[in-house]
Amino acid sequence: MNLLFSNDKRGEYPQSWYxxxxxxxxxxxxxxxxxxxxxCIIGGGYTGLSAALHLAELGLDVALLEAHRVGFGASGRNGGQLGSGQRMDQRGLEKMLGRDHAHQLWDMAEDAKALVKDLIVKHDIQCHLKPGVAEMGFGKRDVAELQDYAHKLQDEYNYGEIKALDHDAAQALCPSPAYKGGMMDWGAAHLHPLSFALGLAKAAHGAGARIYEMSHVHHIKEGAEAIVQTDKGRIKAAHVILAGNGYLGNLNRKTAARVMPINNFIAATQPLGDDAAKVLAQDIAVADTKFVVNYFRLSHDNRLLFGGGESYGYRFPADIAAKVRKPMSEIFPHLRDVRIDYAWGGTLGITMKRMPYLARVAPNILSASGYSGHGIGNAVQAGKLMADAVHGAAHGFDTMAAVPAPSFPGAGAFRAPLLTLAMSWYALRDRLGV
Known part of the structure; x- marks a missing residue:
């Protein structure tokens, strides 16, 4: 079974609020x-569209292949949060890579945010970009860790856009009885993800990139001139970029061993009107410290867009709204009976270390995926890094590619059950509060 065709009608965007x-x-x-x-670029999400745009601007002849529509996958379905740093925090990166490399990755993440914001301005992409993402904690221990981390970023990374939140400050932003404190990042942002993706596609096409939709790639013949085969055509190219992320399947075994697709879900409530202030007092986005993260923000028509819940098989649950309503009701009990107008799922790629997997999987084939829920900045930047590498400037790409990327345990049919077992254990810990 192929995730590209497991849960959606071919060539149609999901019935999402986006x-x-x-x-x-x-x-x-x-x-x-x-x-x-x-x-030849395989995949029409943020990674592929960014690569296509930057390569076309460098004067190269670019062809992008998308199995459905541009922005069809996670790029058009996600929570819309443009976060700071990497998916693994700086404490973890320092421990794994050392302070110098960790600081490099922080600087690259800052560049990634700036790149997204600059592209929105340069290409006049109307995607409701707004500043501010808070991270909220549930108990004394995780609140203290968030507050300490905010101070670390201020003191050791000279990051002045973040501040620690005590209980009262957190409640002033997000009056959920579940949250006890956290940190507020005004350098992060949130946006309408599908509008952003389509804006990138329009910009790439305008720069001269050739985009082919409804063109499912089922085979790549490696060689000095690679041959990329679709259902009804093929492209011969000097370079290939793999940008399918969670939908890449087994087109490349090295990537498939290190990037696991999982499903995540979002619901959009009815417009809340004046009651929106009981969810968020300011127009910010929020994520929390659950292992299976809850994340949410208000839409520009005052709906709550709430993401929560994961699954690890090919199929989405039959009732996505019910799956999301459960965690949403835990965070906002007063919304347990609110009408849900839209509910949708999407597939993303995660890695063992929760860091993007960038690799040269063949002499002329580059791959970037596994953004682990941190994909707006990472993916757009990865596309540019691969474009630069193809053009002969590989320093940034090599810096990201140097991050360790172990394979998932097991192989073939055993890999997904092992991941499900591990994720279920962490989800149980969330429920028990340990």
Whole structure:
């Protein structure tokens, strides 16, 4: 079974609030017959679109292949949070890589946020970009860890956009009885993810990149001139970029061993009107310290967009709204009976270390994926890093590729059950509060 076709109608965006509030682009024609390109990109999400845009601006002939529509996958379905740092925090990175490399990765993450914001301005992408992401904790221990981390970023990374939140300050931002404190990051941001993805696609196309939708890649023949085969055509290219993330499947075994697809879910409530202030007092986004993270923000029409719950098989649950309502009701008990107007799922890629997996999987094939829920900044930057590497400037790509990326335990059919067992254990710890 292929995740590309397990839960969605081919060529149609999911019935999400994002799709309902974004004017679609005119469809790009599928690839038919044979063509050539300097670079063939597989995947039309943030990674692939960013790579296509930057390569086209460098003057290369670029062809991008997307099995559905651009922005169809996680890029058009996620929580819309443009976070600071990497998915692994700086304490973990320092322990794993040393202070110098950890500081490099912090600086790169700052560059990633700036890149996203600059692209939005440069290409006039209307995606409701707003500043501010808070991280909230449930008990004394995790609140203290968040507050200490905020002070660490201030003192050791000269990051002045973050501040610790005590109980009263946290409640003033997010009056949920579940949260006891945390940290507020005004350098982070949130946006409408599908509008951003379509804006990148429009920019890439305008720069000269050839985009082919409804063009499912099922085989890559490696060689000095790679051959990328779709259902109805093929591309011969000097370079190939793998940008399928959780939907890449087994197109490359090295990547597949290190990037595991999981499913995550979001619901959009009815417009809350004046009651929106009982959810968030300011127009910020929030994530919390649960292992299976809850994340939420208000939409520009005052709906609560709440993400929560994961699954590890191919199929989405039959009732996504019910799956999300459970964690949403734990955070906001007064919304337990609120009407849910939209509920959708998406597939993302995670890695063992929760760090992006960037690799040169063949002499002329680059891969970037496994953003582990931190994909807006990471993915857009990864696309640019691969474009730069193809053009001969590989320092940034090599810095990210040097991060250890162990394979998941098991192989083939055993890998997903082992991951499910591990995730279930952490989810149980969340419920028990240990």
């Amino acid at each position: 799709a309902a509030t974004t004017p679609p682009l005119k469809p790009f024609a599928p690839l038919r017959g044979e063509t050539r390109a300097d670079v």
